[in-house]
Amino acid sequence: MVKRLVVVGGDAAGGSAASQARKRDPGLDVVMFERGRATSYSACGIPYWIGGAVDSEAQLIARTPEQHRAAGIDVRMRTEVVGVDLDRRVVHWRELDGDGQGREPFDDLVLATGSVPMRPPVPGIDAEGVHGVQVLDDGVALREQLSREGVRRVVVVGGGYIGLEIAEACRVRGLDVTVVDLSATPIGTFDPDVGALIADAVRREGIRLVLSDPVTAIEVDRTGRARAVLTRSGLELPADVVVLGLGVRPDVRLAREAGVPLGTSGGIAVDARMRTEAEGVWAAGDCVESRHRLSGQRVVVALGTHANKQGRVAGINIGGGYATFPGVIGTAITKICSLEAARTGLSSEEAELAGYSFVTAAVESTTKAGYFPGAQPIRVKMIAERRSGRLLGAQVIGDAGSAKRIDALAICIWNEMTVDEVLSLDLSYAPPFSPVWDPVLIAARKAFEAVEEDIRGLL
Numbered sequence: 001m002v003k004r005l006v007v008v009g010g011d012a013a014g015g016s017a018a019s020q021a022r023k024r025d026p027g028l029d030v031v032m033f034e035r036g037r038a039t040s041y042s043a044c045g046i047p048y049w050i051g052g053a054v055d056s057e058a059q060l061i062a063r064t065p066e067q068h069r070a071a072g073i074d075v076r077m078r079t080e081v082v083g084v085d086l087d088r089r090v091v092h093w094r095e096l097d098g099d100g101q102g103r104e105p106f107d108d109l110v111l112a113t114g115s116v117p118m119r120p121p122v123p124g125i126d127a128e129g130v131h132g133v134q135v136l137d138d139g140v141a142l143r144e145q146l147s148r149e150g151v152r153r154v155v156v157v158g159g160g161y162i163g164l165e166i167a168e169a170c171r172v173r174g175l176d177v178t179v180v181d182l183s184a185t186p187i188g189t190f191d192p193d194v195g196a197l198i199a200d201a202v203r204r205e206g207i208r209l210v211l212s213d214p215v216t217a218i219e220v221d222r223t224g225r226a227r228a229v230l231t232r233s234g235l236e237l238p239a240d241v242v243v244l245g246l247g248v249r250p251d252v253r254l255a256r257e258a259g260v261p262l263g264t265s266g267g268i269a270v271d272a273r274m275r276t277e278a279e280g281v282w283a284a285g286d287c288v289e290s291r292h293r294l295s296g297q298r299v300v301v302a303l304g305t306h307a308n309k310q311g312r313v314a315g316i317n318i319g320g321g322y323a324t325f326p327g328v329i330g331t332a333i334t335k336i337c338s339l340e341a342a343r344t345g346l347s348s349e350e351a352e353l354a355g356y357s358f359v360t361a362a363v364e365s366t367t368k369a370g371y372f373p374g375a376q377p378i379r380v381k382m383i384a385e386r387r388s389g390r391l392l393g394a395q396v397i398g399d400a401g402s403a404k405r406i407d408a409l410a411i412c413i414w415n416e417m418t419v420d421e422v423l424s425l426d427l428s429y430a431p432p433f434s435p436v437w438d439p440v441l442i443a444a445r446k447a448f449e450a451v452e453e454d455i456r457g458l459l
């Protein structure tokens with residue numbers, strides 16, 4: 001008898017799972033439900049499309065529904081799965097552009113529902129003109145709003161990386177932009193000293209940054225449209241458009257209602273093969289939690305890089321192969337105005353919460369040999385375990401050519417290397433690419449000295 005796989009969500013995780021499963025088992029019936037207007041798109045590219053660096057929405061789509069169909073996947077667009085019945089092994093769906101509704105039986109089910117933007121519980125947060133950005137359709141709606149005549153002022157609530165990327169895109173469009181955040185520095189996943197440099201770069205771009213000031217309400221006009229953002233310190237920030245940049249939470253509604261167990265961090269609990277605890281039910285992407293390889297904790301890290309890999313792993317396993325997702329170490333990269341910023345491993349705060357005792361070291365250097373034309377400033381910070389010197393975390397910030405250096409450090413952390421081992425690495429060198437001591441090696445040297453000094457203090 002032909003087996004049927006039903007996939008809920010047709011972007012990074014769902015699209016990868018469906019494609020892999022079908023490729024591995026060409027006899028498998030695969031039905032993929034997507035409530036939006038696009039499949040396999042790059043949400044990561046939305047800020048660059050809004051800002052004009054990318055010309056068209058079509059460029060953000062890696063695989064259209066037609067391409068998926070050509071590969072043997074029965075794609076149901078603008079169709080939302082509204083419930084999962086694990087006993088009868090069916091999903092219930094409804095069409096969003098018509099009255100159609102029905103049931104689809106499954107042998108295996110993949111939940112790849114992604115995440116939803118966080119909304120602070122303040123009055124006016126659901127008003128018209130308040131935009132979360134998660135799926136491509138959100139990007140389309142926001143871009144339309146920003147293009148409306150008379151739109152001049154944008155307030156971004158929350159200084160996470162998505163909020164800042166959108167803020168920059170709005171600034172590039174010539175709009176007045178304010179970002180408001182309750183923390184003292186933006187992008188809380190970086191240490192505050194790195195966050196302060198990000199704040200400087202944002203301000204240099206002409207974006208107003210209001211920090212340490214929580215939003216208390218969104219004021220709404222008589223038509224029900226957002227008109228200003230109010231803060232605890234008494235600021236009234238006029239807004240034609242409000243964007244939420246507070247991060248996201250996993251969309252686990254279907255899983256929770258169906259009785260698929262969630263994990264300690266609120267994402268769907270999965271094992272390394274992306275199996276949930278419910279028989280024949282798999283999950284992947286932003287909606288699941290992963291194992292952090294350093295802290296040992298279960299964490300929700302909503303990144304496309306994980307969603308694609310996890311979807312692939314689920315698809316291989318469903319298609320009869322064997323694959324595992326080995327966990328995450330918190331590697332992330334972004335471009336904030338003129339600066340590139342990246343991190344891997346644990347931040348100082350995360351290391352403390354995970355119970356590590358550590359030292360930190362930070363160095364300023366240049367992206368190329370100091371004398372070479374175009375050399376730009378770069379700062380590398382390292383967090384190393386006391387005594388053992390194991391590299392626990394790293395953060396890199398600087399001008400063009402800085403941030404991708406994080407990948408070398410991610411490999412070091414993945415392989416549990418000490419800063420002593422890192423500083424001896426055979427890394428490449430020529431003046432157009434780095435100083436003779438690459439900034440990551442200088443940082444490792446300084447971190448090694450900090451570990452040594454700390455040990456001397458213990459003797």
Ligand SMILES: Cc1cc2nc3c(=O)[nH]c(=O)nc-3n(C[C@H](O)[C@H](O)[C@H](O)COP(=O)(O)OP(=O)(O)OC[C@H]3O[C@@H](n4cnc5c(N)ncnc54)[C@H](O)[C@@H]3O)c2cc1C
Nearest residue numbers: 009011012013035043044081114285286302303304305307
């Ligand atoms: C502006 C922005 C910038 C980003 N930049 C980066 C970056 O630089 N690097 C990086 O690694 N990550 C980045 N991300 C994160 C990345 O886009 C996500 O981690 C990734 O898209 C998650 O993929 P997913 O398939 O798990 O979920 P999603 O992409 O959210 O896809 C889930 C899909 O499921 C559909 N769906 C949900 N529920 C149902 C239902 N009940 N029925 C039918 N369909 C349903 C949704 O419509 C959606 O299309 C960015 C995200 C945004 C929004």
